[in-house]
Amino acid sequence: MTGQPTAPGAADVLHRVFGYREFRGDQxxxxxxxxxxxxxxxxxxxxxxxxxxxxIPALVRAGTGVVVSPLIALMQDQVDALRTLxxxxxxxxxxxxxxxxxxxxxxxxxxxxxxxxxxPEGLLTPGTQRLLDRGTIALFAIDEAHCVSQxxxxxxxxxxxxxxxxxxxPQVPRIALTATATTATRDEIATRLRLTQARHFTxxxxxxxxxxxxxxxxxPRRQLLExxxxxxxxxxGIVYCLSRASVERTAEFLTAQGIxxxxxxxxxxxxxxxxxxxxxxxxxxxxxxxxxxxxxxxxKPDVRFVAHLDxxxxxxxxxxxxxxxxxxxxxxxxxxxxxxxxVVQQRKLIDxxxxxxxxxxNAAAHLDAMLALCETVSCRRARLLAYFGQPGAxxxxxxxxxxxxxxxxxxxxxxxxxxxxxxxxxxxxxQKFGAGQSIDILVGKxxxxxxxxxxxxxxxxxxxxxxxxxxxxxxxxxxLAAGLLTVEGDYGTLVLTEASDEVLRGGRQVMMRREPExxxxxxxxxxx
Ligand code: ADP
Ligand code: ZN
Numbered sequence: 168m169t170g171q172p173t174a175p176g177a178a179d180v181l182h183r184v185f186g187y188r189e190f191r192g193d194q195x196x197x198x199x200x201x202x203x204x205x206x207x208x209x210x211x212x213x214x215x216x217x218x219x220x221x222x223i224p225a226l227v228r229a230g231t232g233v234v235v236s237p238l239i240a241l242m243q244d245q246v247d248a249l250r251t252l253x254x255x256x257x258x259x260x261x262x263x264x265x266x267x268x269x270x271x272x273x274x275x276x277x278x279x280x281x282x283x284x285x286x287p288e289g290l291l292t293p294g295t296q297r298l299l300d301r302g303t304i305a306l307f308a309i310d311e312a313h314c315v316s317q318x319x320x321x322x323x324x325x326x327x328x329x330x331x332x333x334x335x336x337p338q339v340p341r342i343a344l345t346a347t348a349t350t351a352t353r354d355e356i357a358t359r360l361r362l363t364q365a366r367h368f369t370x371x372x373x374x375x376x377x378x379x380x381x382x383x384x385x386x387p388r389r390q391l392l393e394x395x396x397x398x399x400x401x402x403x404g405i406v407y408c409l410s411r412a413s414v415e416r417t418a419e420f421l422t423a424q425g426i427x428x429x430x431x432x433x434x435x436x437x438x439x440x441x442x443x444x445x446x447x448x449x450x451x452x453x454x455x456x457x458x459x460x461x462x463x464x465x466x467k468p469d470v471r472f473v474a475h476l477d478x479x480x481x482x483x484x485x486x487x488x489x490x491x492x493x494x495x496x497x498x499x500x501x502x503x504x505x506x507x508x509x510v511v512q513q514r515k516l517i518d519x520x521x522x523x524x525x526x527x528x529n530a531a532a533h534l535d536a537m538l539a540l541c542e543t544v545s546c547r548r549a550r551l552l553a554y555f556g557q558p559g560a561x562x563x564x565x566x567x568x569x570x571x572x573x574x575x576x577x578x579x580x581x582x583x584x585x586x587x588x589x590x591x592x593x594x595x596x597x598q599k600f601g602a603g604q605s606i607d608i609l610v611g612k613x614x615x616x617x618x619x620x621x622x623x624x625x626x627x628x629x630x631x632x633x634x635x636x637x638x639x640x641x642x643x644x645x646x647l648a649a650g651l652l653t654v655e656g657d658y659g660t661l662v663l664t665e666a667s668d669e670v671l672r673g674g675r676q677v678m679m680r681r682e683p684e685x686x687x688x689x690x691x692x693x694x695x
Contacts, residue, residue, distance in 0.1 A: 177195070177198045177199060177202060177223050178190075178195075180223050180226050181223060184226065184253065184254060185219065185222075185223075186252075187219075190219075191215070192211070192216070193209075193368045194216055194219055196368065197209055197220045197342070197368050198219070198227075201221065201224040201340050201342050202223075202228060204338075204340050205340055205364075205365075206340055206341045206362055206364055206365035206366070207220075207340075207343070207366050207367075208342075208356060208357055208365045208366070209342060209343065209344045209368045210344075210345060210347075210367070211346060211368075211370040212346050212370060212372050212374060212490055213491060213494065214468075214490065214493075215346070215370050217344045220308075220342060221310075221342050221344070222249075222254070222282065224305065225282050225305045226281050228305035228306060229303055229305060230304050230305040231275055231278075231281065231283050231303065231304060231305055232282045232283070232304075232305045232307075232308060233283050233290075233299065233304055233305075233306070233307050233308070234282060234283065234284045234285070234307075234310060235285055235286075235307065235308065235329060236284055236286070236310040236464075237287060237310075237311055237321075237323050237326075237463075238310075238464040239260045239261070239262060239286050240441070240444075241464045241465075242260055242262075242284045242286075243258070245258075246258050246282075246284060249281075249282060254281050255274070255281045256280065256281060256282040256283070257271040257274055257280050257283055257284070258271065258283065258284035258285065259271055259272070259283065259284070259286075259295065260284075260286045260289055271283070275298065276298070276302050278302065286325075287314075287323060287325035287326055287328070287329060288325045290328075291325060291329075291331075296335065299336075304339045305339075306340045306341065307332050307336070307342070308343075309326075309329060309332075309341065309342070309343040310344050311344075311345060311463065311464070312326075312344055312345040313346075313347035313352050313356065314326045315327060315329065315355070315356055315359045315360060317355075318352075318355070319347065319352060319483065320459075320481060320483065320484050321347075326359075327359060329360055330359060330360055330361045332360075333362075341360070341362065341365070343356055343362055343365070346487060346490065347487060349483065349554070349555060349556065352483070353367065353369075371552075371557065372486070372552060372555045373548065373552060373557075373560070374489075374493065375563070375565065376493045376497060376498050376499055377489060377490075377492055377493050377501050378498065378499070378565050378566060378567075379489070379501050379547040379548060379551070379565075379566040380500065380502050380547075380566065381502075381503045381504075381505060381540070381547065381567065382502070382503070382504050382505075382682075383506060383640075383641060383644075384476075384504035384505055384508075385506070387476050387504050388420055388476075390504050391406065391474060391504070392420075392421075392424055394472075395426055395454070395472075395474075396426075398500065399471055399472045399500065401452045402472060403452055403453055403467070403471060404454050404455075404470055404471050404492070405454070405455045405461070405462065405470060405472075405474070405488075405491060405492075406428075406454060406473075406474045406475075406476060407459060407473065407474070407475045407477070407479075407488055408456065408457070408458060408476045408477055409458070409477035409512070410458070410477075411432040411434045411458060413476065413477070414430045414431070414456050414457060414458055415430050415432075417456045418430040418456040421454060421456065426454055427452065428454040429443040429446060429453060429455055429456065430443070430456050430457070431443050431447075431455055431457035431460065431461040432458040432461075433460045444461070444465070447467065448465070448467050459484065459488065462487075462488060466494070468495035469494075469495055470491050470493065470499065471492065471493070471497075471499050472492055472500040472501070472502060473488055473489045473491055473492040473499075473500075473501050473502070474503070475489075475502070475503040476504055477505075477509055478503070478505045478510070478513060478537060479503075479537060480530070480533060480534060480537070481533035481537055482533070482536050482537050482554050483533070503541070506644070507640050507644050507647075508659075510534075510647050510654060511601065511654050513534050514534070514653075514654040514659070517531055517534065518655065518656070519657075535648070535650065538644075538648035539648055540554070541648065542645050542648040542649075543568065544568060544572075544575045544680045545562070546560070546561075546562040546563050546566055546568055547567065547568055548565070548566050548569075549561070549562060575678045575679060575680060575681065576678070576679055577676065577677075577678060577679075578642060578679030579670070579677045581634060581677075582642065582646060582651065583673070584609060584627065584630055584631050585605060585609065585631070585639070585642055585652075586646070586651070586652065586663060586671050587627055588605045588609055588627045588631075589652070589661050589663055589667075590663060590667075591625055591627055592604075592608075592625075593662070593663070595625070596620070598620065599655075599660035599662065600660060600661070601658055601660055601661065602640065602643045602661060604616060604622070605643075605661065606631075606640065606643070607622075608622050608625060608627060608628050609627060609629070609630060609632075609634075610629070610634070610635075610636065611623075611628055611629025611630075611631075611632050641679070641681075642679065643661075645677075645679050645680065646677075649666075649677070650666055651664060651666050651670055652667060
């Protein structure tokens with residue numbers, strides 16, 4: 168490698184090649200650090216401008232920047248976009264035929280590539296490694312670096328093998344980038360990728376133009392429709408659903424309601440998926456209804472909303488998915504409808520998973536953090552930022568709890584009533600039920616199931632008639648979020664926890680969130 172590159176080269180490339188006037192945030196420092204040969208670990212939210220952090224050093228340093236990315240489907244697009252800027256880019260992955268591959272390899276060997284995108288599994292093959300040995304490598308960029316995290320939601324086993332980069336090419340600088348930002352993930356990335364000497368760059372994770380809203384779910388599709396018609400008519404956006412079936416149903420429903428929507432999930436034919444993705448990127452005002460299989464690496468600046476019809480598994484997932492809204496900086500909405508059934512379903516998935524005890528505990532902890540975000544009475548954004556290691560933020564004024572503060576109320580008695588109902592069923596009858604039966608008992612409903620089990624004879628029957636069904640469901644959600652109750656088994660039966668005891672014995676006050684307005688919270692037109 169020749170000469171010590173200087174920063175003016177970087178600024179020059181920024182203007183001349185990319186056409187931008189200034190670096191954003193930490194970009195300049197990161198770029199200079201990597202140009203100087205240092206390793207870097209970059210945590211930056213989606214849309215923050217991570218790509219330039221390795222693209223510019225790759226152009227300034229001698230040789231080819233090798234970019235490891237799990238997003239094979241997007242490599243062609245990324246390379247095309249770079250080529251239109253005059254950057255000499257290529258990729259190697261399993262979608263290519265042999266001729267294309269040979270041509271790219273030759274270009275690399277001839278020193279005619281500025282950037283080479285490779286899939287992690289490809290990089291780990293001896294053939295590719297021998298190829299890289301014969302050319303000049305400017306740097307390694309490891310994109311979506313959180314894929315190395317075994318506890319994360321995007322774990323890719325091939326990423327673990329990337330620790331060999333340092334051993335095989337110790338003199339080549341490495342830059343790992345991710346939009347996932349908890350300290351735990353950051354440490355895990357540093358350890359697993361052997362980035363012990365890397366400088367850490369952590370951008371603020373605040374996305375001020377995104378308005379966060381979380382509503383209790385009662386009739387999800389009607390609520391979604393109201394949200395779309397009322398605030399995002401004609402806008403492009405993403406609606407996330409948990410299952411493929413609900414993706415299909417929701418897309419059909421929206422289309423039938425006159426809202427142009429396309430389904431996207433891993434069960435669809437690869438060609439259909441590619442077409443839908445391309446249409447979403449190019450056409451205006453399309454709604455993509457998708458499982459979380461959709462979205463990583465999608466660069467569409469004008470996504471005006473991200474709606475969740477089911478509860479994300481973790482705050483990380485929620486942040487990453489909602490982060491796809493408003494990359495152009497214009498007002499956008501992150502809207503989530505969540506209900507008791509979500510908790511039951513997620514617990515069921517966790518309990519039924521193949522993972523070992525540690526895995527299930529970890530998944531449960533992630534879910535609990537998500538529930539706590541849903542049930543918070545304070546600013547959602549401040550909670551999110553605190554979760555990502557930026558505590559102490561002021562109330563933002565642009566989330567539902569700021570705009571329309573929920574009252575908190577002393578739910579101790581309600582909690583006691585509910586928990587004692589669960590307790591009595593279990594102790595006096597040896598029975599476990601889901602939330603619905605306990606609510607029926609408390610409000611004193613004479614249902615068939617109540618009669619069948621003679622639940623009207625329980626002393627708690629009818630003692631909760633002061634609250635309505637929906638209010639009881641909110642009580643149960645909050646008991647779950649607070650760990651005062653838990654769900655188990657296939658039928659979502661409720662069981663007491665150690666902490667329940669304290670409430671039952673009167674030793675603990677339970678404050679609860681009261682939804683501001685039951686039907687349709689009025690809100691300022693922040694997203695107009
Ligand atoms: P990330 O990978 O972090 O999600 P990208 O690298 O795709 O983000 O950048 C997001 C958008 O911001 C892109 O459209 C990119 O061209 C633009 N961008 C990045 N850096 C700058 C800059 N310094 N000035 C202006 N626009 C920028
Ligand atoms: Zn707020």
